[in-house]
Amino acid sequence: MTRKAPRHAEAERNDQALLEAAKKVLAVDGAHASVAAIATCAGVGIASLYRRYRSKDELFQHLCALSLDQWIQAAERGLEHDDPWEGLAHYIGACVEFSGGSLGPLAGTIAVTDEMAAKFTRSDELMRELVARAHQAGVLRPDAGTMDISLLIEQLGKSPLIEQLDRQGRTDLIGAARNARRRTIAIALDGLRSGHPQLPGTEPAPALLAGRWEHTPADQAKSPGRP
Amino acid sequence: MTRKAPRHAEAERNDQALLEAAKKVLAVDGAHASVAAIATCAGVGIASLYRRYRSKDELFQHLCALSLDQWIQAAERGLEHDDPWEGLAHYIGACVEFSGGSLGPLAGTIAVTDEMAAKFTRSDELMRELVARAHQAGVLRPDAGTMDISLLIEQLGKSPLIEQLDRQGRTDLIGAARNARRRTIAIALDGLRSGHPQLPGTEPAPALLAGRWEHTPADQAKSPGRP
DNA sequence: CTCAAACGGATAGATTCGCTTCGTTTGAGA
DNA sequence: TCTCAAACGAAGCGAATCTATCCGTTTGAG
Numbered sequence: 308m309t310r311k312a313p314r315h316a317e318a319e320r321n322d323q324a325l326l327e328a329a330k331k332v333l334a335v336d337g338a339h340a341s342v343a344a345i346a347t348c349a350g351v352g353i354a355s356l357y358r359r360y361r362s363k364d365e366l367f368q369h370l371c372a373l374s375l376d377q378w379i380q381a382a383e384r385g386l387e388h389d390d391p392w393e394g395l396a397h398y399i400g401a402c403v404e405f406s407g408g409s410l411g412p413l414a415g416t417i418a419v420t421d422e423m424a425a426k427f428t429r430s431d432e433l434m435r436e437l438v439a440r441a442h443q444a445g446v447l448r449p450d451a452g453t454m455d456i457s458l459l460i461e462q463l464g465k466s467p468l469i470e471q472l473d474r475q476g477r478t479d480l481i482g483a484a485r486n487a488r489r490r491t492i493a494i495a496l497d498g499l500r501s502g503h504p505q506l507p508g509t510e511p512a513p514a515l516l517a518g519r520w521e522h523t524p525a526d527q528a529k530s531p532g533r534p
Numbered sequence: 535m536t537r538k539a540p541r542h543a544e545a546e547r548n549d550q551a552l553l554e555a556a557k558k559v560l561a562v563d564g565a566h567a568s569v570a571a572i573a574t575c576a577g578v579g580i581a582s583l584y585r586r587y588r589s590k591d592e593l594f595q596h597l598c599a600l601s602l603d604q605w606i607q608a609a610e611r612g613l614e615h616d617d618p619w620e621g622l623a624h625y626i627g628a629c630v631e632f633s634g635g636s637l638g639p640l641a642g643t644i645a646v647t648d649e650m651a652a653k654f655t656r657s658d659e660l661m662r663e664l665v666a667r668a669h670q671a672g673v674l675r676p677d678a679g680t681m682d683i684s685l686l687i688e689q690l691g692k693s694p695l696i697e698q699l700d701r702q703g704r705t706d707l708i709g710a711a712r713n714a715r716r717r718t719i720a721i722a723l724d725g726l727r728s729g730h731p732q733l734p735g736t737e738p739a740p741a742l743l744a745g746r747w748e749h750t751p752a753d754q755a756k757s758p759g760r761p
Numbered sequence: 762c763t764c765a766a767a768c769g770g771a772t773a774g775a776t777t778c779g780c781t782t783c784g785t786t787t788g789a790g791a
Numbered sequence: 792t793c794t795c796a797a798a799c800g801a802a803g804c805g806a807a808t809c810t811a812t813c814c815g816t817t818t819g820a821g
Binding site for chain 2: 764765766767768769770
């Protein structure tokens with residue numbers, strides 16, 4: 308094997324930086340994040356992005372797969388806790404923390420690969436186990452199911468305030484914002500414990516979360532206008 | 535007064551439709567909502583928008599003022615309740631419901647008019663009163679302050695799932711999504727009641743919310759890249 | 762009927778986007 | 792130390808959008 312990798316190390320570093328930057332820019336700019344912004348944030352040229360991913364979509368798909376790995380890992384770590392409540396709380400906290408709602412804006416804009424689907428299934432199974440364990444131990448309110456918790460995570464995952472301060476470069480306030488966020492999460496977790504009055508309505512069907520990733524194949528991703 | 539208003543009624547209706555549409559499109563498309571999308575959603579021509587507002591910013595500023603009126607009204611209604619908890623719960627529920635997080639993405643992108651500032655001050659006063667009353671009655675956990683509640687409202691106000699289903703035209707699932715959302719709000723409200731362990735950290739300073747509206751005057755509203 | 766007020770949509774001019782091409786830099790092997 | 796393919800950053804391309812204006816048409820009170 309002659310002449311293989313003159314600058315292999317730099318390529319690896321750049322790839323890592325690109326993924327990190329993509330996540331960050333996605334969180335801040337939402338679904339209309341541009342490849343130029345991602346490359347700039349990563350400190351690399353645009354070509355370095357396209358050398359590794361055939362298109363913008365492919366980059367985002369890869370990012371999704373990595374994020375799903377994080378969800379799975381958070382659930383596995385949660386199941387390692389002996390205390391069912393501690394385990395669930397760790398799971399929710401971790402998911403809210405890393406997700407940052409990054410994937411939310413992507414839903415529906417990119418096709419779901421087989422890899423993504425498989426990881427989603429695995430993640431779902433683990434979460435069900437976490438919740439069932441907490442239910443059996445009586446520490447999680449019985450009227451809250453996996454869907455309620457998934458939606459709560461999604462709701463808390465996005466942090467508009469931090470994203471905005473980030474955009475404005477107000478690094479002085481970001482610490483305070485993170486503290487505030489932690490308190491909000493704590494309040495929501497307290498609301499999940501046993502000993503509260505019955506929740507309104509019935510638990511949402513799983514189709515609610517599954518349906519949102521249905522890809523609208525490049526057609527009308529238009530605004531809410533009249534047809 | 536001769537010849538005054540040949541089509542005055544239609545103009546009025548269009549103005550109302552425009553404001554409603556602007557709010558809707560802002561919620562769905564975020565800060566980069568286009569005037570074309572707003573006009574289309576309202577079912578009017580673009581010219582009808584620019585006939586009433588000198589610019590896109592002016593429309594958004596007017597929308598902000600109207601939304602602040604809603605916040606104020608929600609607080610006033612809340613204070614009318616005899617039960618302090620019912621009053622606070624009404625306030626939070628109403629704010630989460632109508633706000634829809636519409637104003638969040640606008641923060642920092644438009645200048646704050648005097649009218650907006652005055653209404654914000656008034657809204658703040660009323661909310662402080664609502665919270666103080668609930669604290670004194672002992673129904674609201676003592677370690678949660680106005681900032682915590684404001685941030686909770688902001689966090690719950692945005693509903694990515696509903697917005698997305700809206701965009702995809704999945705009207706069949708939207709009912710279920712609204713039900714799910716109501717449950718999430720109920721969980722958070724339960725977390726605000728008295729009788730929970732102490733929250734982490736200390737209550738955030740009011741500057742956190744004030745600072746976000748500081749207008750970056752048309753300069754670098756760029757993505758998080760290196761300088 | 763008249764005709765000003767209000768309308769909708771085509772259009773201009775500038776910006777932004779995803780992606781490609783190209784000349785330069787780098788560092789492992791000889 | 793020298794070589795040269797691999798990897799690099801950034802300018803450039805055509806298409807798509809965006810804000811705002813212009814203009815011919817429709818409407819309804821006098």
